[in-house]
Amino acid sequence: MSVVVGWLDEYFWGTVVVLKVFGLALIMAVIFGLIGSAAKLSKIRIARALANAYTIVFRGTPELLVILIIYFGSAVTITGIAQSFDPDIQFVDIPPLWAGALAIALVVGAYMTETFRGAFLGVDHGQIEAARALGISNFKTFFYVRVPQMWRLALPNFGNHMLSVMKDTALISVIGLEEILFVAEMATTVTLKPFTMYLVVALIYLAITTVITLAVAGLEKYANRHLESAR
Amino acid sequence: MSFDVHLIIDSIPRMLEGLGLTLALLILSTIIGLVLAVGVLLMRISGRWFLAWPAMVYIYIFRGTPILVQIFIIYHGMPQFEFVRESILWPIFRDAFGCCVLALSLNAGAYVSEILRGGVLGVDQGLLEAGKALGLSTRQRFVYITTPIVIRLALPAYSNDFISMLKATALASTVTLMDMTGVARTIVAKTFAPYEIFIGAAIIYLVMTWFIQKAFGLFERHMSRYVKKET
Numbered sequence: 405m406s407v408v409v410g411w412l413d414e415y416f417w418g419t420v421v422v423l424k425v426f427g428l429a430l431i432m433a434v435i436f437g438l439i440g441s442a443a444k445l446s447k448i449r450i451a452r453a454l455a456n457a458y459t460i461v462f463r464g465t466p467e468l469l470v471i472l473i474i475y476f477g478s479a480v481t482i483t484g485i486a487q488s489f490d491p492d493i494q495f496v497d498i499p500p501l502w503a504g505a506l507a508i509a510l511v512v513g514a515y516m517t518e519t520f521r522g523a524f525l526g527v528d529h530g531q532i533e534a535a536r537a538l539g540i541s542n543f544k545t546f547f548y549v550r551v552p553q554m555w556r557l558a559l560p561n562f563g564n565h566m567l568s569v570m571k572d573t574a575l576i577s578v579i580g581l582e583e584i585l586f587v588a589e590m591a592t593t594v595t596l597k598p599f600t601m602y603l604v605v606a607l608i609y610l611a612i613t614t615v616i617t618l619a620v621a622g623l624e625k626y627a628n629r630h631l632e633s634a635r
Numbered sequence: 636m637s638f639d640v641h642l643i644i645d646s647i648p649r650m651l652e653g654l655g656l657t658l659a660l661l662i663l664s665t666i667i668g669l670v671l672a673v674g675v676l677l678m679r680i681s682g683r684w685f686l687a688w689p690a691m692v693y694i695y696i697f698r699g700t701p702i703l704v705q706i707f708i709i710y711h712g713m714p715q716f717e718f719v720r721e722s723i724l725w726p727i728f729r730d731a732f733g734c735c736v737l738a739l740s741l742n743a744g745a746y747v748s749e750i751l752r753g754g755v756l757g758v759d760q761g762l763l764e765a766g767k768a769l770g771l772s773t774r775q776r777f778v779y780i781t782t783p784i785v786i787r788l789a790l791p792a793y794s795n796d797f798i799s800m801l802k803a804t805a806l807a808s809t810v811t812l813m814d815m816t817g818v819a820r821t822i823v824a825k826t827f828a829p830y831e832i833f834i835g836a837a838i839i840y841l842v843m844t845w846f847i848q849k850a851f852g853l854f855e856r857h858m859s860r861y862v863k864k865e866t
Contacts, residue, residue, distance in 0.1 A: 466805035
């Protein structure tokens with residue numbers, strides 16, 4: 405285990421990168437999920453069709469493939485645009501961190517769309533009618549009436565989606581992001597102790613997922629506190 | 636920057652050569668995973684702590700770490716040990732295909748056993764009491780009452796897990812296997828046309844998910860044919 409000590413700071417910065425990707429991807433995924441579920445529940449047929457296409461495509465494509473499409477695809481596009489200005493440019497890409505976070509957010513956002521849709525349907529329709537009768541605008545109804553009631557219903561699935569976001573961050577090492585799996589690969593080439601190095605990665609992930617699980621359990625308790633006292 | 640539709644059509648047959656490997660990974664690891672899952676489930680619900688605890692630790696570890704990390708630990712990590720290299724299992728650990736099947740099965744085992752446990756908990760106690768009153772033994776009750784109901788209750792979640800497994804097989808391309816994603820990545824490395832090739836691969840995955848969903852839908856209808864439909 406002593407070989408790991410020399411690499412601890414590398415692992416630490418790798419973990420910071422992982423957490424950064426996790427935060428970015430989670431925020432984007434929630435936004436995609438909210439937009440997607442709003443589109444799925446809207447009366448506009450084109451919005452519904454687009455949202456359905458979105459969920460079908462991103463739930464059926466492997467995450468790794470989405471990451472590769474977004475990273476290499478955007479690299480080719482941006483390089484093409486850059487070369488039309490300056491033919492000497494060889495290769496431009498968007499940073500792997502952003503490409504990876506966007507790809508993960510697109511995939512998990514598709515799952516969140518379904519979760520949020522179900523949760524929105526779980527909110528009593530009388531509440532929305534009451535808001536309308538009080539003359540509250542649609543926008544305010546969405547954020548002050550519907551979202552506060554739906555997140556309680558969405559929480560258990562949301563916790564699982566958070567875990568998927570966390571675990572998908574490991575895939576971004578494939579496009580060269582220097583996160584913990586990448587650190588372990590580097591450490592392996594130097595120390596020739598692959599098992600030890602990858603085990604450290606697994607333990608870091610296990611620790612983070614444990615924290616997420618516990619946090620979600622706490623949030624669930626908090627969200628359902630009014631039901632506890634009623635019993 | 637151009638988008639070549641012909642390249643998609645030309646590349647799909649070449650990627651279908653990788654389909655065999657993808658399917659082999661999928662089918663082998665789901666079968667082994669299912670057997671594992673049933674074993675772990677029986678340990679978990681046995682009511683004996685020395686059986687239930689190892690099962691819980693196994694599920695916790697494999698659900699809390701990314702599959703990619705598990706594949707790397709098994710493929711790159713295990714050969715670190717002398718006894719693995721000298722054991723009779725070395726042909727499995729030496730081979731990338733064996734490692735992937737092992738990692739995916741272990742992973743599937745953890746997830747599926749949780750799905751099955753949800754099904755077992757969903758079985759109506761009254762039915763089991765009725766079975767007891769009719770003089771069925773514990774084993775008979777499990778085989779003839781619990782099992783058919785669990786299959787019906789667990790199918791929707793299991794079909795989702797099956798699709799996750801299909802998506803997880805794409806990770807085999809990170810350990811040099813030439814599955815569909817692997818073939819796509821080699822073609823991209825030669826042609827540098829990421830959009831066309833990766834989207835072609837994504838289309839094949841989408842068609843496969845569609846088939847899987849249809850097949851599970853039919854099976855689900857067959858299994859719940861005697862359940863009263865809510866109209």
